[in-house]
Amino acid sequence: MLTDVRKALIGLVFTSTAGIGLAAWNGEPSQAQAPTPAPMVAGAPNQASAAPPVEFVKPKLRLEMQTAFNPGVSVLGEGARQFTRGVQAISGGQLRLKMLEAGGKVPSGDLLDAVVKGEIEAAYTHGGYAAAKSPALVLFASMPFGPTPEEYVGWMIDGEGGKLHAELYEKLGVHAVFCGVGGPEAGGWFRSEINGVTEFKGMRLRYGGMAAEVLARFGAVVVSGPAGEVFQKLEQGKLDGAEYSMPSIDRGRGFEKLGLFYYFPGWHQPGSVTDFYMRKDRWDALQPEQRVWIETACRANVAWTMARAPGEQARAVAFFRAAGISLRSWSPATLDALRETATEVLNDHADKDPDVRRTRDNMRAYLDATRAWRRLSQP
Numbered sequence: 364m365l366t367d368v369r370k371a372l373i374g375l376v377f378t379s380t381a382g383i384g385l386a387a388w389n390g391e392p393s394q395a396q397a398p399t400p401a402p403m404v405a406g407a408p409n410q411a412s413a414a415p416p417v418e419f420v421k422p423k424l425r426l427e428m429q430t431a432f433n434p435g436v437s438v439l440g441e442g443a444r445q446f447t448r449g450v451q452a453i454s455g456g457q458l459r460l461k462m463l464e465a466g467g468k469v470p471s472g473d474l475l476d477a478v479v480k481g482e483i484e485a486a487y488t489h490g491g492y493a494a495a496k497s498p499a500l501v502l503f504a505s506m507p508f509g510p511t512p513e514e515y516v517g518w519m520i521d522g523e524g525g526k527l528h529a530e531l532y533e534k535l536g537v538h539a540v541f542c543g544v545g546g547p548e549a550g551g552w553f554r555s556e557i558n559g560v561t562e563f564k565g566m567r568l569r570y571g572g573m574a575a576e577v578l579a580r581f582g583a584v585v586v587s588g589p590a591g592e593v594f595q596k597l598e599q600g601k602l603d604g605a606e607y608s609m610p611s612i613d614r615g616r617g618f619e620k621l622g623l624f625y626y627f628p629g630w631h632q633p634g635s636v637t638d639f640y641m642r643k644d645r646w647d648a649l650q651p652e653q654r655v656w657i658e659t660a661c662r663a664n665v666a667w668t669m670a671r672a673p674g675e676q677a678r679a680v681a682f683f684r685a686a687g688i689s690l691r692s693w694s695p696a697t698l699d700a701l702r703e704t705a706t707e708v709l710n711d712h713a714d715k716d717p718d719v720r721r722t723r724d725n726m727r728a729y730l731d732a733t734r735a736w737r738r739l740s741q742p
Contacts, residue, residue, distance in 0.1 A: 423456065424653060426641075428485035429463040431471040431492065437611035437675050442543040442637060442668040443487045449660035458656050460485065478642050479536045485641045487542065490528075491572060497531050499718035502726060503636040505572040507705035512544045512634040512669050514730060519636065520665075522729040527722050528636070538646035542661035543637030546609050546672030548629035550693060552597060553604035556624055557693070560700045569593055569605035574631030576708045577701060597621055606631060609672065610679035619686040626691050630701050637668065 428447070432439035447460040469477040474486040475493045491504035502509065503524070510518060518524035519541045532539035551570070557563070564582030568575075575585045586602060594616055596602045606629065607613050618625075639661055646654065684690065693701075713720035 423459070424649075425459045425461055426484045427463065428460045428487055428639075429465070429467050429469070429474060429477070429483050431465050431474060431486070431488035433464045434462070435615075437615055437679075438609060438668055438672045439489075439543070439545060439612070439637065441671065442664055445667050446487060446542060446639070446660055446664040449663050450656055453659050453663075454653070454656040458653055462487075475535060475537065475640075478640060481642065484645065485639065487637065487639050489545075490636060490638055493532075493535060494572065496535055497718065498712060498716050499527075499531050499722045501572050501712075502719070502722050503528055503638075505574065505632045505635060507574050507577060507631050507708075508633065508702050510634050510726070510730060512546055512672065514733065515544055515634050515636055516665060516669060517733060518726060518729045523725050524729070527725060528638075531718060531722075532638070532640055533643060536643055537640040538643050539638050539640040540658055540661045541636060541665060542639035543664050543668040544672075545632075545635035545637060545668070546676055547634060548606060548608055548632045549610050549613060550626035550629050550631075551604050551606040552613075552618055552621065552623040552625055554597075554600075554623055555603070556691065557604075557626065557697065559694065560697055566603040567601065569596070569602050570631055571606075572631075573705065573708050573712070574606070577631075577704045580704050580708070581700075594618065594621070597623065609676055610683065611672075611675040614679040614682055619683055619688050622688070624691050625683060625688050626693060628693070630693065630698060630705075637664075 430440070430443040432443055434440045434444045443462060447462050451459050463483070465471050468483055471488065472492050474483065474488050475496065477483045478486050489504055490500040494501045494504065503515075515524070519528065525541050528541060529539055551568075555562075560581045563578055566583050567586050568578055568583045569586045569588060570578055575587075579585050586596070586605075588596070590607060593602070593605045593607050597605055598621060607616065607618065609629075639657065649657075680690070709719075709723060713723050
């Protein structure tokens with residue numbers, strides 16, 4: 364049972380922060396509004412100490428949520444656990460998420476369908492899994508030369524990214540909330556050195572999304588398959604190169620045992636957005652305060668995952684160096700060629716899909732403005 368003091372603090376945070384701050388969020392969370400705080404009166408006792416205990420009158424609610432990232436996975440999986448704990452704490456135990464690990468009921472690639480069909484109540488996942496149904500979601504998940512984590516956070520919260528993100532998912536029958544951010548991935552593991560894009564020709568490479576299309580235009584043989592098979596296929600010589608994830612996640616999978624060349628930066632995915640979603644009618648059926656609890660926990664989780672990732676990658680890179688792994692950087696000419704082709708691929712998609720075009724244009728306008736400011740502001 365919460366103490367009276369803790370209840371009072373939670374009440375103040377909920378009324379003064381959650382309702383007001385989230386109502387102004389471009390991601391368009393629920394319309395629950397906080398009551399206007401009583402004005403401070405000179406000589407009156409401190410408002411926080413005088414606040415009455417908050418009594419929760421709503422019955423407890425338990426939702427089943429499957430994650431695409433097992434809780435032990437650095438940053439992404441940790442974020443899933445952090446989020447569920449946040450919901451419980453913010454709600455004072457009135458709302459709990461029962462987390463199912465990746466593949467607990469359905470494969471991660473089937474989470475959207477499972478939520479829409481009612482097989483699972485909620486999902487914590489990566490937008491790339493839904494890109495087959497809505498190609499514009501790739502721009503939030505795995506966009507070559509796309510936004511950094513910090514830029515995603517700015518665009519999603521201060522720009523119109525959150526609004527576009529929610530609209531794309533609503534067309535698929537779910538209500539989505541921006542709930543975390545992934546750090547830059549590594550550029551991939553390769554059996555040989557890469558001195559230019561011409562060397563991609565004939566190589567068997569495992570990349571996903573638009574990056575796979577980019578490499579295919581240089582003559583690479585793109586090999587599809589789940590991420591869980593990457594290590595084994597590299598070990599068996601069935602792949603000449605592949606990307607997996609952030610260095611901290613690569614470390615957890617034991618890639619140093621392969622002794623391959625490790626390339627940077629991860630041009631194919633400089634950052635990514637993590638999604639929480641529920642079927643639209645089930646989200647709408649939640650009480651207003653329940654929706655705000657989820658939105659508030661997601662906002663806190665965005666900050667936590669963004670803060671967690673850099674240190675985790677630094678520790679992982681130090682580990683790989685100590686293990687004798689050869690860390691390599693793409694040449695400027697290679698990156699220029701990849702960037703030019705990635706732009707062509709994105710523009711081709713935009714010409715075919717109005718949602719891709721609208722999302723691309725909005726993102727570009729935001730990035731152009733904020734990057735101009737960064738160049739001016741940074742020493």
